[in-house]
Amino acid sequence: MIIKDIRVYRGRNIYCHRPVVKMIVDTGDYDIPTKDIPGFNERLIKTIPSLNKHCCSYGYEGGFLKRLDEGTYLPHVTEHIILEIQNILGYDVKYGKARLIEGHLYNVIFEYELEECAIRSAKLAVKMVNKFISGEDFDFEQELEQIRKVVVEVELGPSTMALKKAAEEASIPVTRVGNGSILRLGYGRYQKMIEGTITQNTSCIAVDIACDKILTKNIIKEYGLPVPEGDVAYNENDAIAIAEEIGYPVVVKPFNGNQGKGVFLNLLNKEELIVAYRNAKNISDLVIVERHIKGKNYRVLVVGDRVVAVSERIPARVLSDGIHTIRELVEIENRNPLRGVGHEKPLTKINIDNISQFVLKKQGYQIDDIPPKGVYVYFRESANLSTGGTAIDRTKEIHPDNIEIAVRAAKAIGLDIAGIDITMENISMPLNRSNGAIIEVNAAPGIRMHHYPSKGKSRDVAKAIVNMLYPKGSKATIPIISVTGTNGKTTTVRMISQILKMYGYTVGMTSTDGIYVDDVCIYKGDNSGPKSARTCLADKNIDAAVLETARGGIVREGLGYDLADVGIITNISEDHLGIDGIETLEDLAFVKSLVVEAVKKDGYSVLNADDPMTPYISKRAKGKIIYFSMHENNITIKRHLEEGGISVYVKNDTIVIANGEIVPVAKIDEIPATLNGKVLYNVENAMAAIAASYGIKIPVNVISKGIKSFYCDENHNPGRFNIFNVGSFRVLVDYGHNIDSIRKVIESARKLNPNRLLGVIGVPGDRSDSSTLKIGEICGEGFDKVYIKEDLDLRGRKPGEIAKLLEIGVLKGGLSKEDVNVILKEVDALKTAMYEAQPGDLIVIFYEKYAPVVDVINNFIKISQFDIDESKERA
Structure with a gap:
């Protein structure tokens, strides 16, 4: 079996709402049940006996073994091996599936918690399967140990993991930044960074002071607090x-x-x-x-102005049984499953080194001595967990005076989170100069001792830290609106952005032409995928995010955010069929439905009530639904309103919001993007934008003002139904690239009453032959003359292949060969159309690259104006 590809989905995706890996494997000559491979099943169960607990499709323990006996295939077995390897390594993952793609190719999809562990587990599983096929021996434990060593290096430590879980439990999005301990909590303006227990609010100078032990002691002494x-x-x-x-x-x-x-x-x-x-x-x-200072070692944890946990720390030690040597006692204790390397687990393994030998010698021991039974043997005098120590919770025992002293010490240094180390006989008695002292103040205190005490109650310190960063009632994230659909996505996100800017928000927007922050383009190009969404949400300046979420990004990587406040699906029509396993409209609707599945409980899914696929999508939508429709009497709208739902629709040529009462927003002819109602699909886009804005509680008067100030021009909506006046004729520039969008653009263009309608047409090379032929036919029916061009990116096609299909379609649509001109280069096709244009003509170009097309138009305008001026001078 060969691995052909591995793809990681780090966010919600079409397979699962948790992170997964998709691995494509080729089974080759072994596309047969494993029971028919001599000795395979026996070797598998002998190597990983814990597989007998897998339920598989039967729903009970042992179900997977039954599947093996009945006969199941290598990809399915591989899926279970991968999940079990991760389970053995301590990760609670359950979801997985294996599906045939074609021939001997299979998708193996499985859940993960740590990406590095998941990928290595997958590779190990395939290696194991191939060994079993060959009948070779396999040292599973050795291979597993290699992965374990890597996991220790890249996994979050217990303290950081506790903070991550506490934030998630508070419904705060968490992003790991890099491979270290830095976490980003929240999105946009309200995000906060934290590294271990150092927050973005922690003063740099305070950390520097805490690192200088003498300076720390001097400052604390000035505050009248006891120090040695x-x-x-x-x-x-x-x-x-x-x-x-x-x-x-x-x-x-x-x-x-x-x-x-x-x-x-x-x-x-x-x-x-x-x-x-x-x-x-x-x-x-x-x-x-x-x-x-004689006494016990206490760690008092201060968060903000509160003491949230207190631990008595015990130095690394073992209790002698009178039988084993000290070395053997350490080996036994280090086998404790709670002990690991470094900060891997709640406790750290005890290390025998020069310091340990020194401490043993002070007690009168050597490493191979057998101490009397019941005697504690110590390996450190300092009581840090990182050197093998343990902790006992003493939070309830601390004296109120000591609480005040600890908080004062933290404030004296200027720390928002501090570990105050106090040595004294009993923390329940007041601290004074005679019975104890503050030994140190720590700027980045570990919290695993409080979460995982060896004795006493666990204290949720991570929750206290998250609550300090985000007090009750404060915001952790910004409004997020995610827009998908076949057509209208870009225009809709731009309309929403215009409305939100009118409200006073600094808006982050992703679209097919770039990432924008407050109208400034920070990245150019197609940015409608998950990486762009993450980039946008990481910007600390934005008050709201409007994300164009395209099919390709969803299929390749899933979503780039956790949950949206509003998810929009503008429409579903034929586009990209035959790509990435999407063969039908139902397949396309399933993929795009992820946007409305990933909506907050109190959020909204905005759906097009006029679209035939909406009944399918609505069953998957989360939150509440806001329907929009061009028709007041749409049956879905009427039923939704009867059930107390919210709808946006056209009533008497006015877009209204119905939510218990009917509230007018704007007359269609007041919305510039509709060109007095001639561009009907922009009426639909406007309704989607209005519904989304209403869903995040933007006042209706602001929504109205915003939508009335949005134009189809180079500033507000570049590349979408932009009309340029070029002397005696006009040029309409649009990104139409599928059957439905091209048909609607042609219909709207006809309403502009041109003398002739000329088309400069092309289709992306990854569209199916049937779709390309149909587009050609629509253009043949709708245009008076056609100029056929091809994209620079042929997407796997041969030069001239798409043009030929379009030509066949155009002729079928009714145009004669005399009215069809094939000019493969886009700008040359447009130039020819403009030179051949007659007064009153309207040229429609469906472009691949916007900027070069606009440059050609503007240059033509300059040349035309120069000729006019020159003629006037001669006259």
Whole structure:
């Protein structure tokens, strides 16, 4: 079996509303049930016995084994292997399916949580299947361990993962930025960045202060809070002098260390001091020597102006059973499933190193000794989880005075989130200079000790942090309107943007011609896919996002956002059929329905009540539905209104909103984009825009003003029914590229009463032969003369192939050969049409590239004006 392609869907998609991977495999000569491959099923179950828990289509444990016995195919088996590998690695994924594409090609689709893990699991599954086909041995555990090592490096740590889940539970969109610990919460103006427990609100200078332990101590001391005596040692002699001045026992720690690295406590004499100093010196050029404070080690977590969790931290240790050596006890403890490498799991594995040996020696042990039963053996004196320590929740026990002290310490440094390390005998007693001190203030405190204490209640610190960033009643995201459909998408998003700008919003808009922020194009070209949506939503300046969401992007990658406030489907008609497995209008409607499936519960799906595919789409739509229609008596509209729904429709040549009462918005002839009602499809687009704006609570008077100020010109709607006056004739520029759009443009152009209607026509090369022929036929019926051109991007066609099909269609439509001119280059075809135009003619060009076409028109206008001026001068 061979992998032909792997495609990752990071957002909601047509297969699942969770992230999935689609892998295309070629089964080759093994497109047969696995039970017919000698020894395959036996090797599979022996290697991964946990597959016996898979329910498969039978819905009960063991269902998959039954499928194996009955006979199932390699892609289906591969799907289950991939899911189980991820399960074994700790990911709760269940969704998967395998489907035949054609011949021996199959789609294998499966859910994932970590992209890197998913792709490696897929490749491992295929490798395993091929080994079983060949009857070869396979070291599954070794392969699995290789993936596990990679996962540890790229997975979010427990603290960051807790923050991610807390935000998601609060319905705040979360985006991981890069492969580190940076998360973007929310969209647009209300987004906030967080890295671990450092938020975008955390002061840089506060972090710098916290990293300078001496400066931190001095500031806290100025606030009248207790700190241990001590100073910075620049060399070994300094360290000895400081220790002798303040008196033993002392503490040695790196000046700018973290996670307890190089920290030595309770040093009783000069010899121990020198060993500790030299170890600390390996971590930092400067070393701190300070008085040792007797007592327990407490971490007090401050979020905003509250203490949200308190933990007593216990240094890395094991309890002797009187049987095993210290080395063996560590090996046993490290097999604890809660322990992992680094921040991989709630607890970190205990590491035996030079510091551990030093601490053991102070206790009178060596690594291969067997201590008395019931004795705790310590490997660190500092109590950090990152060095193998554990934690006990003490949140309910902290004295109110200590809460005030911790909050004051955080504010003294200027931190919004701070871990205050306090050493004292009992956190339930007031802290003063005689019974304890503040040892450190941490600017990026880990929170896994609070979420996963070894003993006591788990504290949802992540939720407290998210609530601080987004207090109750505050916004985390901006209004999002997503627009799809066969035709009218670009015009509709532009109309909506115009309305929202009229309301005072800074609007982010994606469309087929670029990404715009407040009318400024930040990216040119087709930007109607998920990457463009993510780029737009990441902009901190925008108050609302209007996203053109094209079929291609949905099929290739899914959606670039989580949920929209409004999802719009303008219409469904024949276009792109035969591409990406979309063969029928139902297939196309299924794909585009994703936009209205991904709508908030209190949001709206805006649907065209006049479109035949709407009954199918409405069953999939989420939120409430707003229907729009050209006809007041549309049966869907009438029933919807009877049921208390909202509708937008045309009544007495006026677009109205019906929501309990009928509210007029604008007369059709007041909307410039309709050209006094001649461009009927722009009436439909206007209704969709009005419905969407109403759905996000834009006042009706603003909607009316916005739609009345939208024109079909180069400024408001470039490339969509733009009319240029070129001396004695006109040129209409439009992006019509499918049967329905071309037919409607021709119908609207006829209403402009031209002397002759000339067409410069072309069709993208990826359209079917039948669709191309039909477009040619429509043009042959609608135009008086036709100039056939081809796109520069032939999309797999041979030069002249599309032109020939169009010519056949045009002749079938009724034009004679004398009225058909084939000029393959777009600008040359337009130039010829303009030179041959007669007074009163209207040329319609369905362009591929907008800018070159407009340049040709403007140059022709300049030349014509020059000729006119020259004639006047001669006269």
